[in-house]
Amino acid sequence: MRIKQIASLLFSLIIITLTLFTNTIHAKELPINTRLGGHFKLPGTLNRPVALNEYEGKVLLLNFGYTTCPDICPMVLSRLSQTLKRLKEDSDQVQVLFISFDHERDTIHKLQQYLAHFNSNIIGFTGTKAELKTVAKQYGAIFAKQQTSVESDVLYAHSDYIYLLDQKNRIRKLYASDHNIDEIVADVRSLLKGQPWWKKLAEMALAE
Amino acid sequence: MKRLIQYHLTLLLLIQLHMSLPHAMAQNNKTQLAITNAWIRKVPTISTHTAAYFQIKNTSNKNRILVNISSPIAAKIEIHTIEKKNGLSIMQHIDSILIPSHSKVTFKPGGYHIMVFNFDQQWFDQKTVPFTFQFDDGSSFVEHFIWQ
Ligand SMILES: [Cu+2]
Numbered sequence: 001m002r003i004k005q006i007a008s009l010l011f012s013l014i015i016i017t018l019t020l021f022t023n024t025i026h027a028k029e030l031p032i033n034t035r036l037g038g039h040f041k042l043p044g045t046l047n048r049p050v051a052l053n054e055y056e057g058k059v060l061l062l063n064f065g066y067t068t069c070p071d072i073c074p075m076v077l078s079r080l081s082q083t084l085k086r087l088k089e090d091s092d093q094v095q096v097l098f099i100s101f102d103h104e105r106d107t108i109h110k111l112q113q114y115l116a117h118f119n120s121n122i123i124g125f126t127g128t129k130a131e132l133k134t135v136a137k138q139y140g141a142i143f144a145k146q147q148t149s150v151e152s153d154v155l156y157a158h159s160d161y162i163y164l165l166d167q168k169n170r171i172r173k174l175y176a177s178d179h180n181i182d183e184i185v186a187d188v189r190s191l192l193k194g195q196p197w198w199k200k201l202a203e204m205a206l207a208e
Numbered sequence: 209m210k211r212l213i214q215y216h217l218t219l220l221l222l223i224q225l226h227m228s229l230p231h232a233m234a235q236n237n238k239t240q241l242a243i244t245n246a247w248i249r250k251v252p253t254i255s256t257h258t259a260a261y262f263q264i265k266n267t268s269n270k271n272r273i274l275v276n277i278s279s280p281i282a283a284k285i286e287i288h289t290i291e292k293k294n295g296l297s298i299m300q301h302i303d304s305i306l307i308p309s310h311s312k313v314t315f316k317p318g319g320y321h322i323m324v325f326n327f328d329q330q331w332f333d334q335k336t337v338p339f340t341f342q343f344d345d346g347s348s349f350v351e352h353f354i355w356q
Contacts, residue, residue: 153326
């Protein structure tokens, strides 16, 4: 009886110590962004409506842009395809998503051709003006037409963040368009590794 | 006799000076304003616009102002900068750009760029694309950009 009690006490102590230990180590763990993000389902380059939660279990890199964009969007997409290359076989567990807010000019067909230039695995989305407005609002993405004399030359002023989403589709980090690729690769890897076994054990024990 | 030789020598010197003068001036343009890392983005074939980048170094004692860039690849070419404002990236057309004496200016993605509207895609087949740089003093030169 007594031995059992002592053993149980010891076990609890170990768990508590481990939990405290992990909490200090994991102060570096990427925080979950609770203000931005959320589910969406939009016409996608898979020739059907594609829902975000189809990619649960994968680490996601999401960006908003438009195909006529001459400078920032190609830069971001080529950087994201470099990121995938750097991740090597781990890139199987990563999905790059590109949402075009240029509903007037960007069709699914156009997006397919455009994205294939950078990486054949990138999934593109577009939608109606209202649909895109809703998703942009969820993610805090902004875009506004810039004035031009010629309609075909229309350019957008837009936010150009790269969003890092975890396996549960939660935003874990926002990067500037020219953010250091090494850091993005490291962050993706940290999400892929997930939690160490002893933290999982500690969480399970505490939940009981 | 001595005089004659002197006269001929002077003449020779003058001729040489005369011949080397325009040459030296042409070289000044090239050596005092050096362009490096000139590239134009190989955008997907469905793209209508593209952008080109380079670094320019002014090794002279004079400030230079780049007033225009043109190329046979497109009728509409502008010098752009990107302004960051409240999380927005806004492309702005600028009329000219100062290349200060003894310093360099870098055109790169997300910053200064040559904006190329509705370009002629036949240029994809060429190794390089020529761009003409014009300065406020009326001087100009051509630089070849590689697709990248
Ligand atoms: Cu521009």
